[in-house]
Amino acid sequence: MTTTKFVDIDFSKIDSDRMRLNVGPQHPSTHGVLRLEVELDGEVVTNVIPHIGYLHRCFEKIAENMNYQQVIPYIDRMDYISSMNNELPYVMAVEKLLGIKVPEKVEYIRVIMCELNRIANHQIAIATFGLDAGAFTPFLYLFRDREYILWIFEKATGGRLLFNYFWVGGLANDVYPTFKEDVLNIVKQVRKTNKEIEELLIYNKIFIDRTANVGILPADVAINYGCSGPVLRGSGVPFDLRKAEPYSIYDRFDFEIPVGKGEVGTVGDCWDRNIVRMREMEQSCRIIEQAIEQMPDTGDVQSAIPKKVRPPKGEIYFRCENPKGELGFYVVSDGKDKPYRVKGRAPSFVNLSVLPEISRGYLFADLIVILGSIDIVLGEIDR
Amino acid sequence: METFNVFEKIFGLNFLSALISVILPLVFLIIYALIAILGELKISAWIQERLGPMRTGPYGILQPLAEVVKLIQKEDIVPAGANRLLFNLAPYVIFAGSFAGFAVIPFSAAFVPAEINIGLFYVFAVGAFAVIGIVMGGWASNNKYSLLGAMRSASQMISYEIPGALVILSAAVLANSLDMQKITTLQDGGFWNWFLFGGPGNWTKIWIIPFTLLLSLIYMIASLAETNRTPFDIPEGESELVAGYHTEYSGMKFAMFFFAEYSNMFIVAAILTVVFLGGWTSPFGTFMGGFWWGIFWFILKAMFIVFIQIWLRWTLPRVRVDQLMYLGWKVLLPFSLVCFIVISLYRIIY
Numbered sequence: 001m002t003t004t005k006f007v008d009i010d011f012s013k014i015d016s017d018r019m020r021l022n023v024g025p026q027h028p029s030t031h032g033v034l035r036l037e038v039e040l041d042g043e044v045v046t047n048v049i050p051h052i053g054y055l056h057r058c059f060e061k062i063a064e065n066m067n068y069q070q071v072i073p074y075i076d077r078m079d080y081i082s083s084m085n086n087e088l089p090y091v092m093a094v095e096k097l098l099g100i101k102v103p104e105k106v107e108y109i110r111v112i113m114c115e116l117n118r119i120a121n122h123q124i125a126i127a128t129f130g131l132d133a134g135a136f137t138p139f140l141y142l143f144r145d146r147e148y149i150l151w152i153f154e155k156a157t158g159g160r161l162l163f164n165y166f167w168v169g170g171l172a173n174d175v176y177p178t179f180k181e182d183v184l185n186i187v188k189q190v191r192k193t194n195k196e197i198e199e200l201l202i203y204n205k206i207f208i209d210r211t212a213n214v215g216i217l218p219a220d221v222a223i224n225y226g227c228s229g230p231v232l233r234g235s236g237v238p239f240d241l242r243k244a245e246p247y248s249i250y251d252r253f254d255f256e257i258p259v260g261k262g263e264v265g266t267v268g269d270c271w272d273r274n275i276v277r278m279r280e281m282e283q284s285c286r287i288i289e290q291a292i293e294q295m296p297d298t299g300d301v302q303s304a305i306p307k308k309v310r311p312p313k314g315e316i317y318f319r320c321e322n323p324k325g326e327l328g329f330y331v332v333s334d335g336k337d338k339p340y341r342v343k344g345r346a347p348s349f350v351n352l353s354v355l356p357e358i359s360r361g362y363l364f365a366d367l368i369v370i371l372g373s374i375d376i377v378l379g380e381i382d383r
Numbered sequence: 384m385e386t387f388n389v390f391e392k393i394f395g396l397n398f399l400s401a402l403i404s405v406i407l408p409l410v411f412l413i414i415y416a417l418i419a420i421l422g423e424l425k426i427s428a429w430i431q432e433r434l435g436p437m438r439t440g441p442y443g444i445l446q447p448l449a450e451v452v453k454l455i456q457k458e459d460i461v462p463a464g465a466n467r468l469l470f471n472l473a474p475y476v477i478f479a480g481s482f483a484g485f486a487v488i489p490f491s492a493a494f495v496p497a498e499i500n501i502g503l504f505y506v507f508a509v510g511a512f513a514v515i516g517i518v519m520g521g522w523a524s525n526n527k528y529s530l531l532g533a534m535r536s537a538s539q540m541i542s543y544e545i546p547g548a549l550v551i552l553s554a555a556v557l558a559n560s561l562d563m564q565k566i567t568t569l570q571d572g573g574f575w576n577w578f579l580f581g582g583p584g585n586w587t588k589i590w591i592i593p594f595t596l597l598l599s600l601i602y603m604i605a606s607l608a609e610t611n612r613t614p615f616d617i618p619e620g621e622s623e624l625v626a627g628y629h630t631e632y633s634g635m636k637f638a639m640f641f642f643a644e645y646s647n648m649f650i651v652a653a654i655l656t657v658v659f660l661g662g663w664t665s666p667f668g669t670f671m672g673g674f675w676w677g678i679f680w681f682i683l684k685a686m687f688i689v690f691i692q693i694w695l696r697w698t699l700p701r702v703r704v705d706q707l708m709y710l711g712w713k714v715l716l717p718f719s720l721v722c723f724i725v726i727s728l729y730r731i732i733y
Contacts, residue, residue, distance in 0.1 A: 021527050028625060043531070043704060134613060134701025140431040200698070206614055207700045364531070365617075365703045 017041055021364075025054050029132050029368045032378030034352075036371075043363050048356045052349075055382035063342035068094050068168055068309040071342060076162040078344060079380040081124055084110075084117035084153075085322045087166035090329045090342075092247060093318035094168045097311035097333055105299030106170050107249045112183060112291050113156075113165065115284040119190055120149045121323035122277040122284075125230075125375040129274055130201050132372035133210045138201040145193045152182050169305035180292050187285045194281060202278060211274065212265030215358045215370035219268065225354040228347050229325025230280065231374055234260035234273030241321035253290045255283045270373035277375070280323075310337050324348050324375055344383060348376040389493040389674070404496040408485040416645045420447040423693050430697045457634035465631070466523040473520030474632065474639035480512030481646040488653045489564050491663050491677035502563035503551055506654060507544070510609070513647065514540045520640075521628035532627025535617050535704055542708060543608035543615075546715035550602040553723045554658045556730055557582050557595075567662030574666035579659040587733050594722040599659040601719050603691070606651035608707065610644065613696040617704050652688035653681075660684045 021038045024030035033054035039047040059078060063071045075090050076083040088110060095102065127142035150160045156175045157165040165172050201207055217227070219235040232239055240257045242250040258279035260272025311333040319328035325347025332341040351374050359370045390400040424446060428435030436443030461470055487502035489495040499505060514537050521533020557578060558566045569583055570576045581588035581595050608615035617627075624630070629640045656662055661684075663677030671680070702710070 019527060043535075130700065134616070135699065136427075137431050137697050140433065144432060201700070204700060206702050209706055210700060210703055363703060363705065365701075 018046060023367075029372065031128065031371070031376055034376070034378055034381075036355075036367075038364070038367065040364060043365075045359055045362055045364055045367050048359050048367065050352055050355055052352070052378070052381050055378045057383065059344065059383040060342055063339055065338065067337045068311070068339060071339065072167065073162065073164045075344075076164060077379060078346065078383055079121075079322065079324065079327070079348065079377045080161055081377055082117045082121040082323045083159075083161065083163050084113045084165065085121070085320065086327065087163070088114055088248070089318050089320040089322075089327050090331070091166045091168050092320070093316050093329045093331045094309065094311060096318060097314060097316050097331065098168070098306065098309065100169050100304050100306065102170060102304050103299045103301065105296050106301050106304070108291050108295040109171060109175055109301065110166060111248060111250070111253075112288055112295070113153075115288050115291070116149050116152065116183065116186070118284050118323045119186075119281050120146045122281050123149075125277050125323075126197065126201075126274060129270075129369075129372040129375070130207070132368050133207055135201055135204075135207065138197050141193055141196065141200075145189055148186055148189060152179070152186065155179075155182070167302075167305055168309050170303065171301040174301045180295070183288060183292055187288055190281060190285055194278065198278070202275065208264050208271060210365075211270040211369055211373070213269050214265075214362060214366045215270045215373060216266050217268040217273075217354060217358050221357060222268070222354065225357070226350045227325065227354055228350065229322065230273050230276040231325065231351045231354070233257065234276045234373075235268035236260050236262075236272075241319060241326060247318075247320060250287075252294065253287045255286050258283065270369055273373045273375075308337060310335070319345070322347055324377065324380070325351055344380075346380040346383060348374075348378075348380045352376050352381060404494075407494075408488070408490075408496055409482070411490075412482065412485065412642075412646055412649070415649055416642055417447040417451075419645045419648065419689060419693075420450065420641075422690070423696075426690065426693045427697045430694070451638065454634055454638040457637075459634040459636065460631075462525055462631045464525040466525070469519045469523035470631075471636070473516045473523060474629075474636045474643070475516075476519060477513045477516030478639050478643040478646065480509055480516060481643045481650055483509040483512070484650040485646075487563055488650070489567055489657060489662055490681055491674050492564075492568075493674040493677070495564055498562070498564055500560070500562045500565075503555060503561045503566070503654075503658070506563075506650065507548060507551060510647075510650065511540070511544060513643065516643075517628050520632070524628070524631040526631050528624045528626075528630045529628050532624045532630070535624075536611065536628060539611075539615065539617060539704075539707060539711075540609055542711040543605045543715075546601055546711065546719045547605035547609060549716070549719040549723050550598045550605070551654070551658065553594075553598055553719070553726045554578055556723070556727050557591075559730075563657050563662070567657055567664060570661035571664040573668040574661065576664075577659060577661040577666075579661075584733070587729075591726055591729050594725050595659070597718060598722045598726075599655065601715050601722070602655055602659070603688075604710075605715060606655065607692065607695065608711065610647040610651055610692070612648065612692050614699040614702050615707055616696075616701060617707060648689050648692055649685060652685040652692070655688050656681060656684040 019040045021040055023036040023038050025033040025035045030036065035051040037049040037051060038045060059074050062074055072087055072090065075086045079086050123142040123146045127139040130138045153163060154160050156179060157163040157172065217235050219237050222232050222235040222237065236259050238257045238259050243257055258276050260267050260276055262272060264271055313333060313335045315332040317328055317330045319326050326345065327347055328345035330343040331339055334340040355371060355374060359367045390403045394400040421444060425435045436446035439445040439449045461467055484506045486497045487495065487499060487506050517536045518533045521529040555561050558569050560566055570578060576583040578595055579599050581592040629637060632640060663681040665671045665676060665680055
């Protein structure tokens with residue numbers, strides 16, 4: 001039995017104006033098992049403390065006990081919405097350690113898959129962002145389109161969400177014969193739906209009222225916090241690793257970096273972050289079209305896969321532009337067939353850290369919108 | 384057209400006719416709620432390119448029944464630290480408030496449960512009752528989300544009652560009556576006699592047609608806010624407040640909240656129908672007119688309004704609480720006030 005202990009409290013000194021509210025880990029809008037400790041003054045948010053770790057799966061420790069190829073399925077499970085993009089920096093890091101040059105066809109398939117997955121990721125981001133603002137129908141329109149992309153992945157790799165498709169030195173298997181036509185059809189469909197979404201959601205008066213001038217992230221704050229991806233570009237900083245330090249074959253394509261310009265509000269508000277994603281989908285479509293055109297039809301996608309992946313002693317940090325931002329892997333090799341250390345630099349984790357900074361002083365409903373505009377995936381944050 | 388209560392004619396003015404007059408709207412309400420729930424499921428599916436429920440009965444038409452059965456079976460949980468009495472009472476208070484409104488809804492020239500000469504005033508007065516239930520439920524739940532939802536709801540519903548009441552007042556000025564049957568009878572003779580188009584009268588009414596159109600629009604918006612429907616479903620704003628004031632409710636008590644919401648939707652649709660769309664009168668004069676067709680027209684018009692409410696819900700995002708207040712006090716209220724003044728002047732001049 002517990003006994004009640006009475007303590008002398010000066011009630012006049014207790015801060016009774018503010019309310020502490022636990023948002024999550026079971027909450028419809030925390031995008032996973034995130035817990036936000038919110039301090040409210042009426043409806044106004046005075047402080048937010050994100051608590052993470054509910055989805056921690058010891059990725060980095062597991063990676064030390066697997067050989068290099070076996071790490072890839074675990075990497076899939078980091079940002080499970082854009083697994084293709086997750087695999088790319090890791091396999092490229094190990095390839096660089098090994099000094100392997102992969103065949104042309106592999107490079108093109110990787111780029112197409114990554115850009116398709118980028119579209120799928122942004123579709124989810126915009127869909128759930130709309131859902132946070134209360135619009136349910138665009139959510140389903142975007143999920144319908146994402147389904148078509150997943151069908152391509154399913155046909156090509158056998159998986160819908162977690163692929164294990166990019167291997168060190170090549171791919172798990174070649175793409176199927178009608179791959180090109182399917183991809184071009186998707187591009188057409190994505191453009192059509194995006195137009196619809198712009199009318200239905202993006203330029204909707206209520207949606208603009210909800211998201212413009214909310215959660216303003218100035219460029220200097222974004223850089224200081226280390227934000228990347230659409231969160232950084234939404235603040236008007238044209239930094240995209242695909243352009244800044246082109247990896248793979250991204251220097252061969254003609255595309256632009258969309259940045260937030262504050263068209264309906266201030267630069268760096270939630271609407272800007274969202275429109276950057278919207279426009280990146282169009283740029284991804286352009287890249288895919290060019291890649292499909294240039295892609296060689298022949299070539300063995302497994303020719304460069306080494307029999308045994310045993311990189312020489314050394315360390316490497318390799319970063320790629322994930323849909324959510326800069327995803328980097330720091331791989332240390334001690335010359336054995338298992339990595340000595342694999343450290344992931346997850347963009348969601350870094351982007352989430354800016355949440356308390358930009359949500360103070362806004363209403364509670366805005367906090368949810370701001371969180372949605374950052375587009376986090378808890379699998380990546382907790383790893 | 385002469386109006387009367389058909390049951391009073393048959394059975395005389397006694398307990399039996401009164402009982403039937405009470406039971407009949409309740410039966411109607413239950414059937415309507417089942418249809419509206421199915422409508423919500425199917426219309427949302429249609430808008431979102433889904434199929435909606437397909438397994439329960441042909442095309443899933445038994446889905447609402449299945450859901451009612453499911454809700455009855457559910458465990459009735461009272462959260463720890465909740466105020467039991469208020470917690471248990473709240474859903475019934477809300478439902479009572481909305482069901483009481485049915486007393487004066489004229490379904491036909493031959494049937495209105497209680498024909499009183501201040502029907503419009505009455506339906507507004509009992510409609511405000513729901514706020515008490517929501518605040519009760521939100522407060523008694525011992526949950527911060529519920530409390531926030533209840534507080535939002537109280538401010539929202541009270542704010543939107545004012546423009547709504549001004550609209551009704553304008554209509555009352557135009558009709559020179561608060562009696563819902565009398566307002567309906569005035570609009571008899573065709574859709575050009577509806578108050579939506581300035582009401583009955585000679586060519587001079589063209590001056591007020593823009594204002595009556597605006598008034599009906601204002602009432603439509605205000606009624607959405609009063610019934611907590613999207614884009615004004617802030618009290619139960621799913622994305623931030625989980626389910627708002629009814630977060631802690633389960634089973635039959637939750638069903639009562641749900642039922643009350645659909646009942647409220649019909650009440651506001653019925654008010655809009657009576658005041659602006661001519662109630663049970665036929666839109667084509669005497670064609671398909673009369674007592675029995677009246678029921679058909681009334682329910683058709685009201686259900687059309689309900690359809691618009693559902694349609695909006697699945698199209699629009701949700702506004703924020705301060706934007707809602709802005710819209711209510713700084714947009715709808717001045718506009719409805721201007722319309723009210725113009726219509727009053729019109730009544731004085733003509």
